[in-house]
Amino acid sequence: MSSVNLSDQIKVIDSSWKRCHSLGLSPTGPINNLLLTGKDLQTVLKENEYLIKHTTSILEKLYPSIHSSELVTVIVDRNGTIVHKIGKLEIEESLDYMSVGSNWSEEIKGTNAIGLAIHEKKPIITHAEHHFYVKNHFLTCAASPIYSPTREVIGAVNISARKELFHPFMISLTSIIAEAVQNRLLLEQANHEKVLALKEINHTANLYTFPLLTLDHEKRILRANQHARHLLGEDCIGKEFQAKQGHSIDILSDQSKKVFRSVISLHTTNKKGPQVNNLYTISDIIGSCEKIVWIRKMVNKAALTDYPIIIYGESGTGKELIAQSLHTAGSRKRKPFIAVNCSAIPENLIESELFGYERGAFTGANRDGAPGKFEAADGGTIFLDEIGDMPLKAQAALLRVLQEKTVTRIGGVEVKRIDTRVIAATNKNLREEVQSGRFREDLYYRLKGIIITPPALRNRSDIIELSEHLITKLDNPTVRLSEEAKQKLVSYRWPGNIRELNSILMQASFFAEGNEIKAEDLHFVSEYEQQTDSEEKTPITLINAEIDVIKRALYSVEWNISKAADILKISRNTLYLKIKKYNLH
Numbered sequence: 001m002s003s004v005n006l007s008d009q010i011k012v013i014d015s016s017w018k019r020c021h022s023l024g025l026s027p028t029g030p031i032n033n034l035l036l037t038g039k040d041l042q043t044v045l046k047e048n049e050y051l052i053k054h055t056t057s058i059l060e061k062l063y064p065s066i067h068s069s070e071l072v073t074v075i076v077d078r079n080g081t082i083v084h085k086i087g088k089l090e091i092e093e094s095l096d097y098m099s100v101g102s103n104w105s106e107e108i109k110g111t112n113a114i115g116l117a118i119h120e121k122k123p124i125i126t127h128a129e130h131h132f133y134v135k136n137h138f139l140t141c142a143a144s145p146i147y148s149p150t151r152e153v154i155g156a157v158n159i160s161a162r163k164e165l166f167h168p169f170m171i172s173l174t175s176i177i178a179e180a181v182q183n184r185l186l187l188e189q190a191n192h193e194k195v196l197a198l199k200e201i202n203h204t205a206n207l208y209t210f211p212l213l214t215l216d217h218e219k220r221i222l223r224a225n226q227h228a229r230h231l232l233g234e235d236c237i238g239k240e241f242q243a244k245q246g247h248s249i250d251i252l253s254d255q256s257k258k259v260f261r262s263v264i265s266l267h268t269t270n271k272k273g274p275q276v277n278n279l280y281t282i283s284d285i286i287g288s289c290e291k292i293v294w295i296r297k298m299v300n301k302a303a304l305t306d307y308p309i310i311i312y313g314e315s316g317t318g319k320e321l322i323a324q325s326l327h328t329a330g331s332r333k334r335k336p337f338i339a340v341n342c343s344a345i346p347e348n349l350i351e352s353e354l355f356g357y358e359r360g361a362f363t364g365a366n367r368d369g370a371p372g373k374f375e376a377a378d379g380g381t382i383f384l385d386e387i388g389d390m391p392l393k394a395q396a397a398l399l400r401v402l403q404e405k406t407v408t409r410i411g412g413v414e415v416k417r418i419d420t421r422v423i424a425a426t427n428k429n430l431r432e433e434v435q436s437g438r439f440r441e442d443l444y445y446r447l448k449g450i451i452i453t454p455p456a457l458r459n460r461s462d463i464i465e466l467s468e469h470l471i472t473k474l475d476n477p478t479v480r481l482s483e484e485a486k487q488k489l490v491s492y493r494w495p496g497n498i499r500e501l502n503s504i505l506m507q508a509s510f511f512a513e514g515n516e517i518k519a520e521d522l523h524f525v526s527e528y529e530q531q532t533d534s535e536e537k538t539p540i541t542l543i544n545a546e547i548d549v550i551k552r553a554l555y556s557v558e559w560n561i562s563k564a565a566d567i568l569k570i571s572r573n574t575l576y577l578k579i580k581k582y583n584l585h
């Protein structure tokens with residue numbers, strides 16, 4: 001609580017009087033009775049809603065002591081306008097001396113406790129003749145400023161009485177009220193921050209690729225990210241969870257070393273697969289379908305050259321896997337592999353990301369400058385993912401680097417030679433992008449050396465083989481697919497590619513009773529099924545549905561008629577007839 005030093009007070013009052021004189025006010029002159037009413041008053045009350053809410057709830061507790069005809073307690077906003085009042089000073093001239101809406105700033109009412117507490121940002125007493133206006137000499141007043149959580153004065157609390165009733169307790173009371181209001185505002189802000197922090201945690205956890213759980217000390221689920229809720233059910237919060245071997249567990253304990261939370265990531269920590277600094281190799285490209293066999297061969301061959309490469313494919317078809325395998329199979333394997341997602345970098349930063357910048361090149365930049373991705377990848381490989389989304393200005397700069405094999409940092413003059421292999425990937429048709437003017441033709445031809453197109457999962461005939469491989473990386477690698485489950489996997493459309501397959505298998509191995517995944521354990525994500533895709537825009541009719549099922553069966557076995565007829569449970573002849581009827585090829 002703030003104490004009041006009387007000699008300080010006199011100096012403060014003295015200075016206030018000087019200010020009043022310099023404003024042209026006169027102690028015996030008329031007082032400006034600036035009073036807000038109607039809409040203007042409503043606006044001010046609305047603006048100070050929080051202040052009023054918190055102060056009134058505190059004042060209510062003091063109501064028996066402050067509600068009297070001898071004391072008036074008011075709350076003012078930062079400008080000195082009264083926004084709340086308890087008690088009344090009954091004087092002859094007016095029955096309502098300090099009314100809601102009246103302004104008690106120094107400029108309006110001369111030297112007074114309210115105006116001074118706001119001006120000086122500290123508790124003040126103004127007694128009798130301390131007041132500038134003679135008309136206020138009958139008063140004794142005490143006021144304390146109220147601070148926001150960010151230490152700005154947002155108002156003040158004032159208690160006034162007739163001067164004969166002066167008691168030093170008045171200033172203590174205003175300080176106690178101001179502090180109590182401040183504590184409430186701080187508490188409210190802390191709660192607000194907590195809600196924001198939780199939202200932030202949820203958002204970040206949902207971006208995490210694996211199911212993630214937070215457990216309390218009794219192993220009950222407190223929080224679960226989207227992947228975890230998908231796996232364990234939307235109603236998993238509050239349920240008990242037993243972590244298994246292989247789950248990554250972080251224990252959070254308090255100062256007494258008592259466990260109060262554990263954070264569990266449901267992915268195995270001991271399986272083979274790319275970890276940080278551990279890139280994919282050709283042997284990670286799994287599959288025996290013709291296209292995948294061809295890709296492995298191509299990667300082996302292309303790795304020995306520095307030909308530019310473009311990988312075309314839908315999301316999740318293995319573009320980055322192929323790019324890393326190209327790097328690790330070649331002579332650059334001990335040098336950096338730097339992946340850049342061109343669509344994830346804001347347009348105005350892409351050049352500085354790729355080429356670096358010198359000290360002070362632009363506002364917001366690191367003071368000492370920074371190397372770009374090309375410099376970072378020197379001697380190794382740069383993987384430009386989503387190159388079709390690169391802005392035209394950055395395309396021009398990229399073309400320069402590819403032609404001249406040098407980079408100059410933004411804002412710099414030094415030309416650095418770089419020796420970097422470029423692999424680009426996109427899911428856009430670059431030729432169409434060139435035709436529509438969104439992609440530079442000269443850059444297209446620079447990048448277009450060898451083209452590799454990983455097939456979409458729905459066009460692969462080795463879904464089962466791939467599934468069995470992905471299962472070996474799960475928590476329960478010994479689980480097997482039943483025949484019906486295999487059938488269901490083969491017949492599904494797979495709009496979400498291998499990432500979707502992996503997540504469905506992860507979920508199924510969790511649901512599986514015993515060591516077998518049954519068809520009913522495979523839950524396909526319905527939102528994917530609604531995704532648009534040129535095929536899916538075809539109206540759903542019985543005939544279209546039949547064509548679709550036949551096509552998928554044929555693709556899945558690379559047009560082996562006997563196998564497709566087997567899957568469809570029709571004779572080979574019937575299948576031939578349908579292929580002819582629907583003109584399938």
Ligand SMILES: Nc1ncnc2c1ncn2[C@@H]1O[C@H](COP(=O)(O)OP(=O)(O)OP(=O)(O)O)[C@@H](O)[C@H]1O
Nearest residue numbers: 284285286287314315316317318319320321498499
């Ligand atoms: N042939 C394959 N064999 C084994 N795993 C594969 C194969 N193809 C893709 N994957 C796996 O599928 C996942 C997605 O692969 P990747 O990230 O390389 O795809 P992408 O096409 O680069 O996706 P995006 O365009 O969304 O970045 C990875 O976990 C990868 O290991």
